[in-house]
Amino acid sequence: MFVDRVKIRVKAGDGGNGAVAFLREKYRPFGGPAGGDGGKGGDVVLVATGRKHTLYDFKFQAHFKAQRGEHGKGKNQKGKDGEDLIIEVPVGTVVIDADTGEVLCDLVKDGQRCVVAKGGRGGRGNAHFATPTNQTPRYAEKGEKGEERWLILELKLIADVGLVGLPNAGKSTLISVLTRAKPKIADYPFTTLSPVLGVMELDEERHVVIADIPGLIEGASQGKGLGLDFLRHIERTKLLLHLVDISDGRTEDPIKAFQTVLKEMENYSPELLKKPQIVVGTKLDALSDRSYIESLKKVFESMGYPFVAISAVTGENLNDLKYLIGRKLEELKDAELGKIQVVS
Numbered sequence: 001m002f003v004d005r006v007k008i009r010v011k012a013g014d015g016g017n018g019a020v021a022f023l024r025e026k027y028r029p030f031g032g033p034a035g036g037d038g039g040k041g042g043d044v045v046l047v048a049t050g051r052k053h054t055l056y057d058f059k060f061q062a063h064f065k066a067q068r069g070e071h072g073k074g075k076n077q078k079g080k081d082g083e084d085l086i087i088e089v090p091v092g093t094v095v096i097d098a099d100t101g102e103v104l105c106d107l108v109k110d111g112q113r114c115v116v117a118k119g120g121r122g123g124r125g126n127a128h129f130a131t132p133t134n135q136t137p138r139y140a141e142k143g144e145k146g147e148e149r150w151l152i153l154e155l156k157l158i159a160d161v162g163l164v165g166l167p168n169a170g171k172s173t174l175i176s177v178l179t180r181a182k183p184k185i186a187d188y189p190f191t192t193l194s195p196v197l198g199v200m201e202l203d204e205e206r207h208v209v210i211a212d213i214p215g216l217i218e219g220a221s222q223g224k225g226l227g228l229d230f231l232r233h234i235e236r237t238k239l240l241l242h243l244v245d246i247s248d249g250r251t252e253d254p255i256k257a258f259q260t261v262l263k264e265m266e267n268y269s270p271e272l273l274k275k276p277q278i279v280v281g282t283k284l285d286a287l288s289d290r291s292y293i294e295s296l297k298k299v300f301e302s303m304g305y306p307f308v309a310i311s312a313v314t315g316e317n318l319n320d321l322k323y324l325i326g327r328k329l330e331e332l333k334d335a336e337l338g339k340i341q342v343v344s
Helices: 171-178 227-234 254-268 270-274 291-302 318-343
Strands: 005-011 044-049 063-065 085-090 093-097 103-107 113-117 148-155 161-164 196-201 207-212 239-245 277-282 307-309
Touching: 005 113, 044 093, 044 103, 063 085, 085 148, 103 113, 113 148, 161 171, 161 227, 171 196, 171 207, 171 239, 171 277, 171 318, 207 318, 227 254, 239 254, 239 318, 254 270, 254 291, 277 291, 277 318, 291 307, 307 318
Parallel strands: 005 063, 044 085, 161 207, 161 239, 239 277, 277 307
Antiparallel strands: 005 148, 044 113, 093 103, 093 148, 196 207
8 A cells, every 4th residue: 555645753762860879888988979860862763765665654653752761870870871763764755844844854865864853861960969068969850851743754756757647648558568567557547546666777777767646637736636645746756758648539638638737737836847748649559640640749849848659559659758768867967967067
């Protein structure tokens, strides 16, 4: 089960209390105060890992508590610090304070860490409070409370290419032939109920991660259909393949379908429209009038979008599409390197 948004409560460990103690040894009758400090409470730390791909585990456990620090002991013995609580989350997890809405961290790399709740400081023992006028203090500090807060964990998939389009545009079929992904495919809307990741080989050295984003419908940005739940996954992709059905049996005009999805993306975040897109006409094998392709190509290219018509069933023009994806990703990579060089 794919889960990409959960709410959890984290509680760091409390600090241990300082001790009130006095040295009692046979040959040191005036040993004085000897209460040790309390140990520090453990932190709660989130760590990104490539071993996890969903937040499903958090459906069964929503409360997490780190170990408290031990209390101080006599003979100036410090209490043991509490162990940090390490919680593994998928790469691509955004951590949000549920009360304030503040983004605490964005874990986009394997091994990246984020302390979301700090353990309390241990209290000082009575040995710290001895003075010339008060040589036998009978008090010590209590340990500080560890931080606690409610968090929202939101997973945004990290992929090179994202497939978008209306339901039944052919996204599931396309990702199944471009990669080894095996999404559920059937002739009804919302075939894809959760994002699907696959890896496409461009050549021996280059591999492309593709994400099949569930179909968007008009009103998705306002919560209709499944789109609102998965629009966030488009944000991390470098390139979008915008699929439109061009078959004889299409239920929507390809240009209108394209504009519908574009509008929902803009309503969710205008930044999404800045992402480069390739428009892909699907189900070419079911199109009888091939002259229609040229008219579509002119319209989309006049809007600034490359267009290619393909058939995932027969494989027609799939190599052209793969070449176009590879070339576009290389252009984006070169542009990014250029920016880095200018800054440095």
